[in-house]
Amino acid sequence: MATLMAVMVFGGAAGLALYALAVTVLPQAARIAAVLRGQSGSARFEPLSTLVRAERRIAVRRWAAGSTMTRVTLRSREAA
Structure with missing residues (x-):
């Protein structure tokens, strides 16, 4: 029972962290890829x-x- 609870709590925390990263990074993915390719970032x-x-x-x-x-x-x- 404790193992199930630990998996649920830490799994939920990991899911929330991944969601937060996706929400903040994905809208800027094109700019990030352009900078990594060596191009200048647009619209500062x-x-x-x-x-x-x-x-x-x-x-x-x-x-x-x-x-x-x-x-x-x-x-x-x-x-x-």
Whole structure:
């Protein structure tokens, strides 16, 4: 009985591990094979460059919004 339970527990764990590997590796199999063949990987994912561009856009929008403030909005800020 203990042997059957051990086989079921470790078999389930092994199955889950193989499933996790398959789910994470198979969608990228073509890119992995291309890199192993010596070709360059295509479509690099670069989240930092995207973040830098977004931060610059935000900074420009804030600067542009600040430069177009009217006197009324400035007076209302001073009064508050």
